Amino acid sequence: MTPDRDITVQEVGPRDGLQATDIIMPTQAKIAWIKALAAAGMPQIQVGSFVPPKLMPQLADTAELVAEAKKIGGFSISVLVPNLRGAQNAIAAGADQINFVMSASEPHNLNNVRKTREQSLEEFAGIVAARNDTPGAEHIRVSGGLATCFGCTIQGTVPEADVFHYAEQLKALGADKIGLADTVGYGNPAQVKRVYRHVVDMADDLPVGAHFHDTRGLGLANCFAAFEAGATTLDGAQGGLGGCPYAPGATGNVVTEDLVFMLESMGVRTGINLDLLLEARAVMASHLGDEPTHGTFVKAGVPKGFTPATAI
Ligand SMILES: [Zn+2]
Numbered sequence: 297m298t299p300d301r302d303i304t305v306q307e308v309g310p311r312d313g314l315q316a317t318d319i320i321m322p323t324q325a326k327i328a329w330i331k332a333l334a335a336a337g338m339p340q341i342q343v344g345s346f347v348p349p350k351l352m353p354q355l356a357d358t359a360e361l362v363a364e365a366k367k368i369g370g371f372s373i374s375v376l377v378p379n380l381r382g383a384q385n386a387i388a389a390g391a392d393q394i395n396f397v398m399s400a401s402e403p404h405n406l407n408n409v410r411k412t413r414e415q416s417l418e419e420f421a422g423i424v425a426a427r428n429d430t431p432g433a434e435h436i437r438v439s440g441g442l443a444t445c446f447g448c449t450i451q452g453t454v455p456e457a458d459v460f461h462y463a464e465q466l467k468a469l470g471a472d473k474i475g476l477a478d479t480v481g482y483g484n485p486a487q488v489k490r491v492y493r494h495v496v497d498m499a500d501d502l503p504v505g506a507h508f509h510d511t512r513g514l515g516l517a518n519c520f521a522a523f524e525a526g527a528t529t530l531d532g533a534q535g536g537l538g539g540c541p542y543a544p545g546a547t548g549n550v551v552t553e554d555l556v557f558m559l560e561s562m563g564v565r566t567g568i569n570l571d572l573l574l575e576a577r578a579v580m581a582s583h584l585g586d587e588p589t590h591g592t593f594v595k596a597g598v599p600k601g602f603t604p605a606t607a608i
Contacts, residue, residue, distance in 0.1 A: 301567035301606070304529040305556060306340040307333050308507070309580065310361070311376055312549055313537025314354045315345065317587050325583040327364045332579045333371075333534075336572035337606070340372040340529070341365065342395065346382035362389040374439075378409050383423040386533045387433050394427070395475065396420050397441040400459045401448035404479075405471050408443075417465050424470040439505065440466030441475035445491065446518075447482025456491055473503045473529070478518060480549075481511025485521035492525030505529035508550050510536060510590070515550035516558055524562070530555060534577045536590030551591035553577060560604040567606055570598065 321329075326343075333341055343365050344358030353509055358375060365373045374393035377383045386394045398416035399405035405413050419439055427433050444451075445459045463474050474495060478488075488506075496504050506522035506529065508515045519530050532555040538548030556568050574594060581589055 298567075300565065301339065302565045303523065303559060304339050304503075304565050305552065305568060306342060306374065306529055307338050307427045307534065307552055307561070308342040308531045308549060309533035309535070309552070311342040311345050311355065312507075312531075313533040313535070315352055316538045316548060317354065317584075319583075319585060320354050321583050323364075325579075326357070326361055327368075328582045329576060329583070330361070330365055330558070331368055331571070332576035333405070334368050336576050337406075337566075337568045338391070338573075338576075340374055342376060342531075343372045344432050345376035345378075346385040346389075347376075347378060359385065359389045362386075362391050363535055364520055366390055375517050377423070379419050380422045380426060381426045383426055383438075387427060387430050387436060391436065393437045393439060393473075394423065395441050396423055397475070397477070398462070399443045399448070399479075400462055401444040401451045403450040404444045404448045406452060413415055413462060414503055417462070417469065420466060422472075425550045428470075437472040438470070439473040439475050440469070440471030441477060441505070441507075443477045443479040445476040445483075446478040446487060447480060449480050452494050456493075456494075459491060460494055460498065464498055467499060469608035471502065471548060473505060474499050475507060475529075476522075477507035477531075478509055479507075483508065484514055485517045488518045488521040489525045491602070492522045494525055496526035503528040505531065507531040509538065510547040510550050513547070515547070516554060517552055519555055520558065523559075532556070534573075534580050534589075535584075535594075537580075537584075537587070539588075547590050550594070551586035553591050553593045557593045557598075560606060561602065563605045565605045569606070570604060575606045 532552030
């Protein structure tokens with residue numbers, strides 16, 4: 297990791313959180329939120345996704361957000377892309393990290409991006425080539441991500457062998473990082489530990505990311521299991537934004553504030569200031585309207601005698 301932190305927490309609220317809501321947060325409000333996150337020491341922020349604005353009007357301002365995020369500075373700017381076209385836009389915009397995502401589940405991938413998993417691998421190879429062939433883009437990290445690693449709403453159980461196979465393929469095609477996601481909140485900590493142990497071992501010196509949803513209350517436990525097994529990046533969304541479109545009111549992503557509190561209380565340095573993180577949450581919440589937020593740390597605050605691992 298870096299001298300001042302033991303793990304990288306990535307805030308995905310501006311992307312995963314907002315894409316699951318009907319709210320179109322004004323660009324200026326997103327910038328204020330991203331600024332507040334940067335001030336709290338958030339090391340990586342997923343500011344948006346390069347998908348057709350028709351499909352996801354909530355994220356139509358991603359290029360502008362990357363440009364604004366570069367002016368703020370101090371954190372790694374990541375964006376999600378489903379295909380080569382999105383990656384080309386991300387490279388042109390100047391993102392630091394391109395997070396490609398395909399599904400470990402074949403029917404989910406077909407449903408989501410209308411491609412077989414093999415076709416998605418070809419797309420990923422094209423993305424790595426585009427990065428390599430673009431002058432000045434050498435520093436951009438390309439992450440190979442797998443959704444539905446721990447279960448799928450269409451297929452149900454997703455064989456672990458499929459997760460291992462496609463993670464290995466992404467590595468072989470030149471991924472700088474492997475990401476596993478529990479897109480629908482089906483995973484349990486024992487399964488997570490087992491899968492991560494295998495993938496971390498296979499990934500060798502590549503960082504391995506973890507992305508959990510708290511749909512059934514196991515988000516933090518799954519983060520802990522992934523961390524114990526060697527995951528080096530943990531995703532969260534402020535206020536647990538990102539609920540499931542098929543389960544109204546359901547919890548969304550792991551709550552960033554709760555995740556950072558857990559890590560800091562364990563003695564794991566995130567480089568993030570919890571007080572300022574709550575201020576960033578307040579900035580976000582002021583633009584959310586009636587959208588429900590989640591989380592327990594915001595309600596209870598720090599315990600008496602608490603010392604964060606990150607020196608402030
Ligand atoms: Zn997600």
